[in-house]
Amino acid sequence: MTQRLNYIQQSPELFKKFLEFSNRMKEAAIEHSIVDLVQIRASQMNGCAFCVDMHVKEAKLHGERELRLHHVAIWRESTLFAPRERAALAWTEVLTRIPEAGVPDDLYERVRTQFSEKELSDLTFEVMAINGWNRANVAFRTVPGSSDKVFGLDKAGLQ
Known part of the structure; x- marks a missing residue:
C-alpha cells in the first residue's frame, strides 16, 4: 500500500482540532475497554487497515486479551463479550452504516x-470520531504501522 497524501501535513490546523476532539474522548464516561472494541469494530467495517492495526495494538x-481481539469481527456469535460490550458494538455498527430507516427503536431501547x-x-x-478517522485514512491510504513509534505502539509486541 502506498499513501496517497499526508493529510496531516496538508491540513495541520484541521488535524490538530480533530485530534483535540478525539483526545477529549479520554474524558468520556465510557470505559477504555469498550472504546477499544468500538474503534476496532468501526475500523473493520470501514476497511481502515491503518486504524484496525493501530487500535488492535492499543x-x-x-491489556485486552488476544482472543477477544480476534472475536470482535464475530462478536454476535462469540461468547466472550458482556451485554454492555455487545450493546456498544451494536450501536457502533448501526451508526457506522446508518440504515435508510434510521436507528431502529428496539436497538435504541x-x-x-x-x-x-x-x-x-x-x-x-466516540463512534463519530473513529468513523471520521477511518474516512481520512481510507481515502488517503495511510500505511498500517507507519506511526507505531510515534504513538508507542511498537511496545504492543505485535509485528
Missing part, C-alpha cells in the same frame, strides 16, 4: 438498558 497495550444517557451520548461521539 487494545493489547491496554436495548442499548439504553446498558448505558446512561450521558454514556450513550459519549459513546455516540
